[in-house]
Amino acid sequence: MPQRTSLAQRTLIAGGVMCLAAMLTPAVGASAAEPWWTPLGLRGVAIDAVSAAGKTVLVRTGSGTTMLSDDGGMTYAPVSGNPPIRPPAILQSGADAWAIDASGRVLHAKGSGALTLDPASPQLGASAHLIAAPAAFPGIVVAVAVDGVVWRRGQDGDWQRALLLLPAGFPHGVPRITGAAAFTQPLSGSVYLGTDGYSVLSSTDGGDDWIRAGPGLPDSVLALTTDSTTHAVYAGTSDGLWVHHLRALPAPPAYHDAALVWRWVGIGLVSLLSALAGAALLLLALPRLRPA
Amino acid sequence: MIAPRDLRAAAWWPAALTLLLTTLALGGSLLVPLAFSDPNGVDPYVVRLSATSLVMLAAAYASRRLLGGRPVLLAIAAVTASFTLFSAAPQILFDLFKTAGTAQILWASLAQGAVTVGIAVAAVRLLPAELRPALRLARFGWPALIVSVAGVALLVLAGLALPAGLLGRDGIQPVAIARDMPWLGPACLLQAFAQEAQFRGMLMGGLERVMGRGWANLAQAGFFGLTHLAVNYQGPVGPFVPVTIAVGFALGWIAQRTRSLWPAVIIHAAGDIGITLAVLPGLYGF
Numbered sequence: 001m002p003q004r005t006s007l008a009q010r011t012l013i014a015g016g017v018m019c020l021a022a023m024l025t026p027a028v029g030a031s032a033a034e035p036w037w038t039p040l041g042l043r044g045v046a047i048d049a050v051s052a053a054g055k056t057v058l059v060r061t062g063s064g065t066t067m068l069s070d071d072g073g074m075t076y077a078p079v080s081g082n083p084p085i086r087p088p089a090i091l092q093s094g095a096d097a098w099a100i101d102a103s104g105r106v107l108h109a110k111g112s113g114a115l116t117l118d119p120a121s122p123q124l125g126a127s128a129h130l131i132a133a134p135a136a137f138p139g140i141v142v143a144v145a146v147d148g149v150v151w152r153r154g155q156d157g158d159w160q161r162a163l164l165l166l167p168a169g170f171p172h173g174v175p176r177i178t179g180a181a182a183f184t185q186p187l188s189g190s191v192y193l194g195t196d197g198y199s200v201l202s203s204t205d206g207g208d209d210w211i212r213a214g215p216g217l218p219d220s221v222l223a224l225t226t227d228s229t230t231h232a233v234y235a236g237t238s239d240g241l242w243v244h245h246l247r248a249l250p251a252p253p254a255y256h257d258a259a260l261v262w263r264w265v266g267i268g269l270v271s272l273l274s275a276l277a278g279a280a281l282l283l284l285a286l287p288r289l290r291p292a
Numbered sequence: 293m294i295a296p297r298d299l300r301a302a303a304w305w306p307a308a309l310t311l312l313l314t315t316l317a318l319g320g321s322l323l324v325p326l327a328f329s330d331p332n333g334v335d336p337y338v339v340r341l342s343a344t345s346l347v348m349l350a351a352a353y354a355s356r357r358l359l360g361g362r363p364v365l366l367a368i369a370a371v372t373a374s375f376t377l378f379s380a381a382p383q384i385l386f387d388l389f390k391t392a393g394t395a396q397i398l399w400a401s402l403a404q405g406a407v408t409v410g411i412a413v414a415a416v417r418l419l420p421a422e423l424r425p426a427l428r429l430a431r432f433g434w435p436a437l438i439v440s441v442a443g444v445a446l447l448v449l450a451g452l453a454l455p456a457g458l459l460g461r462d463g464i465q466p467v468a469i470a471r472d473m474p475w476l477g478p479a480c481l482l483q484a485f486a487q488e489a490q491f492r493g494m495l496m497g498g499l500e501r502v503m504g505r506g507w508a509n510l511a512q513a514g515f516f517g518l519t520h521l522a523v524n525y526q527g528p529v530g531p532f533v534p535v536t537i538a539v540g541f542a543l544g545w546i547a548q549r550t551r552s553l554w555p556a557v558i559i560h561a562a563g564d565i566g567i568t569l570a571v572l573p574g575l576y577g578f
Contacts, residue, residue, distance in 0.1 A: 036575060152467070165463040166570055169455035198462045201572065208467045212460060212574045219457065249575070263329045264336075271321040271340035275347035278317030279358075282348075285313075286306050286357050 037200075037217040040073040040234070040241045047236025049085040052227040057234065059241055060085045062222075072230070073241055087129065090115070093184040094135030104128045106143055106153070120159050122151050134182035136189040140206040144177045150193065152207025162207040168197045179224030181233060188246055192233055194224035200235060204249075217242055304503035306360025310352075311499070311511055314361075314368055315518060317344050322522055338376040341522055345372040363423050363498030366415045370490045371519060374407035378483070394475040401482035408486040415494055425497030427489065428553040436552040443546065443559035451566055460571045469569060476568050484561035491516045491540060492547045492556050509544035516540030539563075 046062030057069040059076070066083055067076040091098045097109040106121035118141075125146030133141045139155035142162065152162035165174050175197025182191045192213070193201045199214025199221055214221065214235075223236030231246040321344045322337060349365040352358035358365075381400030386392050416424055456462050491512050499508035517537030543556040 161466045163463050163465055166456060166461055167452060168457075170453040198456065201462065202575075208465070208471070210463065210465055210572050212462060212572050215575055263325075266328050267325045267336075267340055268343075270324045271343050272347065274317040274320035274324070275344040275351075277320075278313045278344075279348050279351035281313050282310060282351070282358055282361060283355060285309055286360065287301065288357055 034245075036213070036215050037235065037242045037244050039239075040243045041069070042067075042076065043240040045240055046222060046238045047241050048222050050223045050225050050234045050236040050241060051085050051087075052225055052230070052232065052234050054227070054229045057241070058085055059236060060223075062238075073234075073243065091131055091133060091184070093133035093182070094138055094186060096133060096135075096138060098131055098133050098141055100124060100128050100131055100143065102126065104146070106131070106141065106159075118153070118157070118159075120157055121153070122159050124151070130177060130180040132180040132182040132191050133184070134186075134189045134191055134206075135184050136186040137206050140189070140191075142180055142182070142191045142193075142203070142207045144180055144193070148174055148177055150177065150207070152203075154206065162203075163193070163201070163210055165195065165198065172197070178222050179235075181224045181226045183226050183228050183231075183246070185228035187228055187231060192224055192226070194221035194235060196220050196222060200224065200233075303360075304499075304507070306358070307364050307499055307502045308511065310358070310361030310364040311368075311495075311515060314345065314348055314365065315515060317348060318368075318372070319518070319521075337522065338372070338379045342369075342372040342376040345369045359420075360423070360502070363415065363419055363425055363501070364495065366411055366419070367425070367490055367494035367498055368515075370408050370411035370415075370494055371487075373411070374404040374486055374490070375522070377407055378404035394472045398475045398479040398482075401479040401486070405482045405486045408489050412489055412494055415498075419498075423498065423501055425494045426500060427493040427497055428547055428551055429489075429493070431550075431552040432554045433550075433552070436550040436555045439546055439550050440555040440558040443555060444562040447559060447563055448566065451563075451570070460574060461567075462570075462572045464570050465572075473568070477565060480564035480568060481557075481561045484564055485557050488543065488547075488553055488557045488560055492544050493553050496544050496547070505548050509541060509548060512544055513537050513540035 040057075042059065042061070047059050048062050049060035051058045052073075055070055055072045057073040058066065058079070059069075060066050064082070066079045066085060068079050069076045089099060095111055097115060099107045099115055101107055101117075104124040104126050106118045106124070107115040108118040109115045121143075122145065124143055128144065128146050130144035131141065132143075137155065139153065139157070141153040143151050143153075145151060148165060149161055150163035150165075151159050153159050165177070167174050175195045177193055178196050179194030180191070181194075182188075189204060189206065191203045191207060193210075195201065197219055199212065199217045199219050201210045202213035203210045217235060218237040218239045220238035221235050222238065225234050226232070227234065233244045233246070235242045235244070318341055321340045325337075325340075345365065345368045349362075349369045352362045352365045378400045381403050382392070382396040385396045385399060412427060416427070419425075451459065451461060454461075495515065496508050496512040499511055503511075514537055517533045517535075517540055520532050520536045543560060546559070547553050547556045
């Protein structure tokens with residue numbers, strides 16, 4: 001008569017099989033994707049303003065020096081006369097032109113028409129100047145008021161408060177919004193906000209929903225711009241100039257056929273063995289109950 | 293030093309050991325597949341957690357020796373099965389009705405609550421009186437109300453005082469809130485009720501039958517924290533677990549002191565609503 005294995009032996013065998021299965025099954029290699037943000041240069045230097053077009057990148061450092069790079073941001077040389085970098089007074093995005101007037105209202109022009117007051121535009125405040133309009137979504141505009149409220153204009157012309165930043169935590173206050181940018185060619189509908197504390201925030205639906213989009217980037221972003229020719233977003237930070245190249249949002253990998261089936265088989269086996277091992281150990285460790 | 297024989301004879305031993313071994317089994321079924329699968333691609337991880345806990349519950353009902361572990365296993369089955377249904381419901385609703393949106397979160401939360409109530413009723417009906425968990429649902433007096441208000445205020449203050457980077461609490465989105473909150477507000481309330489009934493009701497209430505209140509609270513808080521490994525399986529989990537253990541312990545303490553589950557439900561719901569209002573998701577979802 002064959003000798004029966006004890007419960008403890010069976011538990012040990014089950015545990016061993018489980019560990020062996022885990023070791024023998026090929027592991028999924030971690031993909032080394034390009035970082036979302038990559039340092040471009042001037043590490044350790046605060047960058048207060050940035051402007052880019054193709055290989056030409058112009059930056060203004062925190063110490064007040066304007067520097068030019070003609071190799072895409074790899075090397076820099078001071079600009080003679082040290083001129084400040086000012087954003088263009090009129091934002092041309094696709095067929096639309098947008099601007100903020102001296103009183104803080106938003107102006108709009110279509111095609112080659114003259115700028116006129118956008119009827120429902122809010123009062124952003126006299127020194128408001130941050131405005132972005134993705135050419136991929138004509139009519140969508142995001143503008144920042146001097147009190148830090150982020151407004152968004154829908155394609156129907158209606159303006160609404162879209163984002164209110166919260167304090168960074170005791171004892172810090174609400175981070176300042178330092179930049180607003182979007183692609184002025186129809187490459188992407190994303191709008192980016194640079195903040196001095198929350199890095200970069202981004203919206204892909206015209207300002208209704210926002211995500212934290214600055215993994216790897218310093219928290220202190222001081223300037224932001226896009227360049228449609230290189231499909232790049234540049235961030236001037238407290239620690240140099242960084243770049244993000246336009247790409248799809250990360251998506252989960254898709255497995256097909258046998259790879260998927262074997263993963264599911266393995267997962268099911270591990271679950272079953274874990275449960276049976278747990279129950280078996282309980283049976284071993286708990287005393288028999290006396291009959292009532 | 294406690295002799296093994298004395299340990300096995302202790303009233304708390306079956307419940308404590310069941311909690312420990314079930315936690316290990318759930319941990320194994322959650323984490324071992326990471327060696328050959330990945331969190332994002334194919335992983336129906338909540339299904340395997342449910343399967344593990346249900347197999348163990350079935351074993352507990354198959355053997356009278358495991359009687360002392362049944363309250364714990366019922367509570368854990370409520371946690372895993374209801375969370376599985378909650379996670380799967382949006383996809384099921386999409387397959388059935390071809391609609392997507394935040395409304396489905398509400399229906400999923402309703403399903404989570406219904407499964408929890410069903411298992412709680414089963415626990416009360418099926419377990420012998422001496423093992424039946426104290427759910428603390430019948431009482432809500434002035435002390436409970438005061439604690440609820442104070443707890444919510446403290447939660448808001450702590451949420452604002454803690455570094456935003458730690459919490460992802462960067463801003464609020466008025467347009468999205470006006471669009472989503474009519475669905476997500478009640479969903480948060482239902483989820484809070486379900487989770488409090490599971491952890492502070494069934495689990496802590498069951499453990500209190502066989503061990504001191506402090507130990508019961510500590511045990512449920514530890515398990516509550518560890519379950520967040522599953523909630524945050526696809527994202528960074530490390531910093532979240534100690535925080536949720538502390539929160540779970542505080543909510544358990546409140547339930548014990550006020551002899552009511554409702555303050556914990558209200559504070560938990562306020563926390564979930566706060567997260568919905570103020571935490572901006574990250575690029576990778578968390």
